[in-house]
Amino acid sequence: MSELSIQDELGVSILRALAAMVESGELPSAVTLPDAITLDRPKNRDHGDYSTSVALALAKPAGLPPRNVALAIQKHLEADASLKGVLKAVEIAGPGFLNLTLDTASQAEIVAAILSAGEKFGHGKVLDGVSINLEFISANPTGPLHLGHTRWAAVGDALGRLLSAAGAKVTREFYINDRGNQMDLFGASLRAAALGQPTPENGYHGGYIQDLATDIVAQHPEYVGLDEAAGTAAFRDAGYALQLAQQQSVLETFRTHFDIWFSEKSLYENNFFNHCLDRLKEQGHVFMDGGATWLRTTDFGDDKDRVMIKSDGAHAYFASDSAYYISKRERGFDVLIYMLGADHHGYVNRLKAIAACAGDDPEYNIDVLIGQLVKIMEGGEEIKLSKRAGTIITLEELVEKVGVDAARYTLIRYPVETPMVMDVDLLRSRTNENPVYYVQYAHARICAVLRNAADLGIAYGASVFKPELLVHERERELMGSLAEFPRMLAHAAQLREPHRIARYVEELAAVYHRFYADCRVLPMGDEPASDLHSARATLCQATAQVVANALGLLGVEAPEKM
RNA sequence: GCGCCUGUAGCUCAGUCGGAUAGAGCACUCGCCUUCUAAGCGAGUUGUCGCUGGUUCGAUUCCAGCCAGGCGCGCCA
Numbered sequence: 098m099s100e101l102s103i104q105d106e107l108g109v110s111i112l113r114a115l116a117a118m119v120e121s122g123e124l125p126s127a128v129t130l131p132d133a134i135t136l137d138r139p140k141n142r143d144h145g146d147y148s149t150s151v152a153l154a155l156a157k158p159a160g161l162p163p164r165n166v167a168l169a170i171q172k173h174l175e176a177d178a179s180l181k182g183v184l185k186a187v188e189i190a191g192p193g194f195l196n197l198t199l200d201t202a203s204q205a206e207i208v209a210a211i212l213s214a215g216e217k218f219g220h221g222k223v224l225d226g227v228s229i230n231l232e233f234i235s236a237n238p239t240g241p242l243h244l245g246h247t248r249w250a251a252v253g254d255a256l257g258r259l260l261s262a263a264g265a266k267v268t269r270e271f272y273i274n275d276r277g278n279q280m281d282l283f284g285a286s287l288r289a290a291a292l293g294q295p296t297p298e299n300g301y302h303g304g305y306i307q308d309l310a311t312d313i314v315a316q317h318p319e320y321v322g323l324d325e326a327a328g329t330a331a332f333r334d335a336g337y338a339l340q341l342a343q344q345q346s347v348l349e350t351f352r353t354h355f356d357i358w359f360s361e362k363s364l365y366e367n368n369f370f371n372h373c374l375d376r377l378k379e380q381g382h383v384f385m386d387g388g389a390t391w392l393r394t395t396d397f398g399d400d401k402d403r404v405m406i407k408s409d410g411a412h413a414y415f416a417s418d419s420a421y422y423i424s425k426r427e428r429g430f431d432v433l434i435y436m437l438g439a440d441h442h443g444y445v446n447r448l449k450a451i452a453a454c455a456g457d458d459p460e461y462n463i464d465v466l467i468g469q470l471v472k473i474m475e476g477g478e479e480i481k482l483s484k485r486a487g488t489i490i491t492l493e494e495l496v497e498k499v500g501v502d503a504a505r506y507t508l509i510r511y512p513v514e515t516p517m518v519m520d521v522d523l524l525r526s527r528t529n530e531n532p533v534y535y536v537q538y539a540h541a542r543i544c545a546v547l548r549n550a551a552d553l554g555i556a557y558g559a560s561v562f563k564p565e566l567l568v569h570e571r572e573r574e575l576m577g578s579l580a581e582f583p584r585m586l587a588h589a590a591q592l593r594e595p596h597r598i599a600r601y602v603e604e605l606a607a608v609y610h611r612f613y614a615d616c617r618v619l620p621m622g623d624e625p626a627s628d629l630h631s632a633r634a635t636l637c638q639a640t641a642q643v644v645a646n647a648l649g650l651l652g653v654e655a656p657e658k659m
Numbered sequence: 660g661c662g663c664c665u666g667u668a669g670c671u672c673a674g675u676c677g678g679a680u681a682g683a684g685c686a687c688u689c690g691c692c693u694u695c696u697a698a699g700c701g702a703g704u705u706g707u708c709g710c711u712g713g714u715u716c717g718a719u720u721c722c723a724g725c726c727a728g729g730c731g732c733g734c735c736a
Binding site: 515537592 | 661662663664665671672673674675676677678679680681682683684691694695696698699700701715716717729730731732733734735736
């Protein structure tokens with residue numbers, strides 16, 4: 098079997114047909130042929146296994162009626178010897194669509210391909226060799242992770258898995274804002290709580306502050322006696338360590354792993370920031386004004402120039418952004434993905450401007466994903482998200498209520514640019530409204546069938562598989578869906594849209610359930626085992642593999658029993 | 660004012676190299692377990708794809724303008 102999938106093979110054959118048509122004068126030589134042919138899966142099964150509108154697209158430049166173009170392509174495909182045994186029929190429909198129907202045995206090769214590739218089935222090379230830095234969450238270490246962070250935890254982690262599967266070399270990074278006056282405020286709030294004093298103005302509230310303060314005092318009773326400056330610093334550092342450890346621990350239980358926890362403070366160690374500043378100066382976009390040091394980001398589409406070093410000598414947050422960008426690039430990453438909340442979308446232009454100021458190509462080196470904030474409904478009312486008010490749903494609480502699988506799946510299955518409403522009551526009720534159960538059930542169901550097959554002594558697997566037996570419409574439908582997985586994965590990776598995986602696997606589960614309802618897999622009663630039983634069991638095995646692979650990309654378990 | 664996102668069925672939402680009759684779940688009605696997991700399957704009902712124009716063989720999809728909602732525009736972090 099060739100390296101090419103059947104879709105690819107058909108696409109290449111059509112391109113060959115087009116080239117031959119130019120050769121023979123059936124198409125004017127002035128017509129520019131497409132680089133690749135896209136084959137769609139028609140919604141209507143009467144339209145074959147794949148369809149293409151290439152004839153429609155070429156009709157105009159060729160100055161020919163679309164049907165004539167389609168007829169010529171059809172003629173060449175039917176004469177193509179390499180498609181014997183692959184393509185069963187080529188039909189022309191509507192204004193000039195070409196509908197292709199595959200030969201059964203050829204279509205069923207996908208089953209063997211899946212079993213052969215196993216966990217790797219679907220993985221591809223569209224991002225081969227690309228070194229990607231994927232930064233997400235990057236919450237302040239001044240409190241627990243809330244639901245907004247949780248969306249990024251789920252989506253970011255799934256995106257990391259997806260990009261890796263597409264061939265990219267991915268490093269997941271969490272940026273710790275461990276510098277600046279928010280940290281000092283955090284320290285002052287903890288100290289106040291420990292001393293039983295009122296929370297400072299704009300300080301941090303919430304029960305966790307009191308809890309942290311209590312823990313710190315238990316470990317370091319001497320902190321209570323320190324003066325304000327020393328005490329604030331001591332509580333800040335101790336609170337930071339505890340809070341960061343808490344975030345790290347809860348993320349691990351959420352199956353979200355980071356390769357690097359990057360400290361903002363570290364950007365100012367070992368003269369690194371000055372090194373970055375020098376690099377930016379070399380590019381000529383740094384200037385002084387009013388005693389401050391600026392980056393002229395307006396050279397590259399930003400609304401206004403940005404201060405890096407304030408006139409009082411302090412580093413503005415933008416200084417960190419700039420240095421952090423350069424750090425990532427110097428560590429060898431080609432593509433930097435930033436996942437930001439909608440309230441930070443104003444940063445897109447300035448981030449891209451940093452890249453341009455550093456002499457890079459913002460369109461290639463920076464990829465910013467903007468996620469709309471999550472709203473939470475409980476008891477029919479919206480809960481406002483406010484880290485400081487203390488009325489937050491944390492990642493831990495969400496997991497406690499609905500479990501890791503349901504939480505991750507629900508958060509991933511919507512495009513991030515869609516504002517999302519999570520109904521806590523609904524998720525807590527564990528009804529079937531959550532499609533994760535639907536998908537997991539399909540997997541568990543298949544596993545049950547395969548267990549029974551083994552008990553009955555039915556052999557299944559690539560070695561006994563007879564592809565020509567799978568002629569039932571439901572079987573063909575199922576194999577068609579399975580064959581879509583690699584292409585879907587590549588597309589989702591390129592678009593950075595993990596939600597497509599969830600949508601795909603839901604459809605696959607639906608197709609499997611239909612197959613299951615119409616096609617008996619195992620022998621009934623005393624019926625003797627046949628090759629068809631084996632073939633169907635093998636198809637089930639391949640389906641379970643793809644469902645498991647898809648759920649694996651989402652970080653959701655594929656249970657063998659439910 | 661400028662910028663970004665959103666507007667699709669009663670509700671929650673899918674649908675981006677433009678494609679054939681616009682989909683799913685929930686909800687509602689009715690069927691299917693004396694054999695593989697009924698957490699399932701099947702049938703039925705629901706639409707000015709925000710509005711108006713443009714591009715073309717074809718627009719929910721691309722472009723422009725408008726309407727509505729959300730968010731952002733600091734020598735804060």
